[in-house]
Amino acid sequence: MGLWLWLEYTNYPNIISTMMQLSDSLVKSLSNEALTCLDTLAAFENPPIPKDGEDLDLLDAKIWSNKRPCDDVTEEDKTMFLTFSRGFPVSEEEVRELFITDYGNGSVVEIVMGNYEANNQSMFATMVLNGVALVDEILQGLRLAKLRANGKDIWVRKYDRRN
Known part of the structure; x- marks a missing residue:
């Protein structure tokens, strides 16, 4: 303090x-x-x-002393959890395009789409970004943010591993 x-x-x-x-x-x-x-x-x-x-x-x-402020950041710190609305399938390409368009080339390191349901729709994904600052920029101080890709809602939050 x-x-x-x-x-x-x-x-x-x-x-x-x-x-x-x-x-x-x-x-x-x-x-x-x-x-x-x-x-x-x-x-x-x-x-x-x-x-x-x-x-x-x-x-x-x-x-x-040869250490930058963000050198101890883990991949998990740069990961976001995304959820999608049932009945409005979102593809990995749509997610990638949204973030590249809004936050620049190289902003997305990896996207892993969740399990697909019977209707061939993934309901969630995890996405690794190129830095913690980008996670903070997307959330704008909130716990949860709502984005739109091609008219479909994408809810994003900081990834929290659940064991």
């Missing part, structure tokens, strides 16, 4: 109220990222903490 208060005091007004509007999973991710930053700074004898009026260069290699 001290980090967020310090950020709000220095250069990021309203960061806490902005964070309060985010989903629990995004707040948890921010919290984990804050802990990583603090652990990294704690490893320095003379941490690169800016003085009043100075900016902290988060791209400075000395801060990350």
Whole structure:
């Protein structure tokens, strides 16, 4: 909490109220990222903490010691779960086209369509994207987002492995 208060005091007004509007999973991710930053700074004898009026260069290699902020992201972190409406079959090609059109070439790494029902319709799919930031962009701070491909509804959410 001290980090967020310090950020709000220095250069990021309203960061806490902005964070309060985010989903629990995004707040948890921010919290984990804050802990990583603090652990990294704690490893320095003379941490690169800016003085009043100075900016902290988060791209400075000395801060990350050969580790970028997203290096520990797993494939599961970049995976979304998609569901489709019964009676409105959606193909893998339609899903791929939707995301490539909206988010660019290379945005989709892999799509795995779920089991097909008797009417030859898959009711779900998992999709691996090229980064966690894209997952966040698609969900826009929500737990669930509704997209449309060729007039058919596609519901997307962050993938959550269920054992």
